[in-house]
Amino acid sequence: MSLYFTREHEWIRVEGDVATVGISDHAQTALGDIVFAEVPEAGKTLAKGQEAAVVESIKAASDIYAPVGGEVVEGNDALSNDPELINRDPEGEGWFFKLRLDNPGDVDGLMDEASYREWVQTL
Amino acid sequence: MSREVRGGPTDQHNQARGEPYRGDAEGGEGAPVENIQTLALDAWHRSKGGRMVPFAGYHMPVQYEGIMAEHLWTRRNAGLFDVSHMGQLLVHGRDADAALETLLPGELKMLPDMKLRYSLLLDESGGIIDDLMATRRGDDFYVVVNGATKFGDIEVLQDKLPRDVIVDYMKEQALLALQGPRAVEALEKLAPGVSELGFMQGGLFHIAGQPAWISRSGYTGEDGFEISVPAAAVAAVADALTADEAVRPIGLGARDSLRLEAGLPLYGHDIDRGTTPVMAGLSFAINKRRRAEGGFAGAMRILAELENGAPQRRVGFEIDGRQPVREGARVLDGEGNEVGRTTSGGFSPSLQRPIAMGYVASHLAEVGTPLKLEQRSKLFEARVAALPFVPHRYHRKGAAA
Numbered sequence: 001m002s003l004y005f006t007r008e009h010e011w012i013r014v015e016g017d018v019a020t021v022g023i024s025d026h027a028q029t030a031l032g033d034i035v036f037a038e039v040p041e042a043g044k045t046l047a048k049g050q051e052a053a054v055v056e057s058i059k060a061a062s063d064i065y066a067p068v069g070g071e072v073v074e075g076n077d078a079l080s081n082d083p084e085l086i087n088r089d090p091e092g093e094g095w096f097f098k099l100r101l102d103n104p105g106d107v108d109g110l111m112d113e114a115s116y117r118e119w120v121q122t123l
Numbered sequence: 124m125s126r127e128v129r130g131g132p133t134d135q136h137n138q139a140r141g142e143p144y145r146g147d148a149e150g151g152e153g154a155p156v157e158n159i160q161t162l163a164l165d166a167w168h169r170s171k172g173g174r175m176v177p178f179a180g181y182h183m184p185v186q187y188e189g190i191m192a193e194h195l196w197t198r199r200n201a202g203l204f205d206v207s208h209m210g211q212l213l214v215h216g217r218d219a220d221a222a223l224e225t226l227l228p229g230e231l232k233m234l235p236d237m238k239l240r241y242s243l244l245l246d247e248s249g250g251i252i253d254d255l256m257a258t259r260r261g262d263d264f265y266v267v268v269n270g271a272t273k274f275g276d277i278e279v280l281q282d283k284l285p286r287d288v289i290v291d292y293m294k295e296q297a298l299l300a301l302q303g304p305r306a307v308e309a310l311e312k313l314a315p316g317v318s319e320l321g322f323m324q325g326g327l328f329h330i331a332g333q334p335a336w337i338s339r340s341g342y343t344g345e346d347g348f349e350i351s352v353p354a355a356a357v358a359a360v361a362d363a364l365t366a367d368e369a370v371r372p373i374g375l376g377a378r379d380s381l382r383l384e385a386g387l388p389l390y391g392h393d394i395d396r397g398t399t400p401v402m403a404g405l406s407f408a409i410n411k412r413r414r415a416e417g418g419f420a421g422a423m424r425i426l427a428e429l430e431n432g433a434p435q436r437r438v439g440f441e442i443d444g445r446q447p448v449r450e451g452a453r454v455l456d457g458e459g460n461e462v463g464r465t466t467s468g469g470f471s472p473s474l475q476r477p478i479a480m481g482y483v484a485s486h487l488a489e490v491g492t493p494l495k496l497e498q499r500s501k502l503f504e505a506r507v508a509a510l511p512f513v514p515h516r517y518h519r520k521g522a523a524a
Binding site for chain 1: 185186189190191192376380445446447449469470472
């Protein structure tokens, strides 16, 4: 298992050829109280960089772009009734979707956890 | 004419006279970041964990612990808001009431001493230049206007009022709002006697050793107070208030969601120069005498709208699902025709559902009318809802407790 982060504050956990995607603790803190999340359904194909999910806090709406490309194997259904899960456990139970990676090389160049945590400190 | 003054509304006599007002390019909405001003409570907000954002030309706290928690705290306890960005004016001089009535459609001549009224500064075509609170203090009027519009308002007043009516801008005066069902118990301990004030009544008190002009008013729909104190004393007053366990500091984010639930319009969003008091559902601010006599800016159009109705009306929307619909969504009728736009919207912490406000063609303004809202190419089922979304709990004297 490998954990990667983007500069858009998404995390990608890769196990075999399946990547789980969510937003970082830093991102949920910046967004504030999350009141709505819309995640892609299984079967949807996402290109890297494509609009994949929507997360809305009480303040603002944000789009989540697919940090890697592939076919969605599962969206996190728990978020529709309990979007606050993203605030409570952003890097665990508050995941957004899982997809089967088209190209394992998509994660090349993403930050590892230590680099991300260090970079976030500088923001 | 208008001037900047160092005194406040608590000075009983001889308002200190400063330099005449010369206009201020800084501090307005859209001001360059380097020109953003700091509030007297800037360090205080930061020490309480306030997340500061530019708003109306000032660095202001958008939230402390979080908008949801702050919102619900205010509805159940008492929230302290720093609204020092708002413009505090004193209008005085010969027949100030009659002079102001040429611009505002409200009852000022017969307004009793120490009572305040919500009113509107109107342009010649009845458009709303600003909304405001005006309090009679003897022959003078203490007027509180919005922060982003205050310098423009002063120019309008200076331009339109007779030369012998003076507008003092009290730039060294801070303004706090204490709102919520426990506001009265918290403030009574520090400023004995405030519990005797009725809704929309003010008076001179002392708090933390400082003279304070306090009125029973606010913009959350809750019982509460607005407290004007010298900027040099506002940190001591804020400390004294938040020492009470019922009181927590509340940011702009919750201020916005609270006023939205209360159905109260936000200037620059729900009302502006393209809207009139009748369109905006603010006809209550025009009393019987003013309707009969007219004589205010835009009266011809507004009296006609009172008689015949306005083409559009401000309404509330309740929206299916959980996703917020915000400002700027198109409002569609059953055939898909655009019949209006949303002007405010968000997730209601009290109701745990999305709510919005906006304008629709008047024939669709009836409560319960089904409409669709379109935001980012997505359609939302909505119905016209009664305003306020959350009932007001003002302290009206003589009303049953």
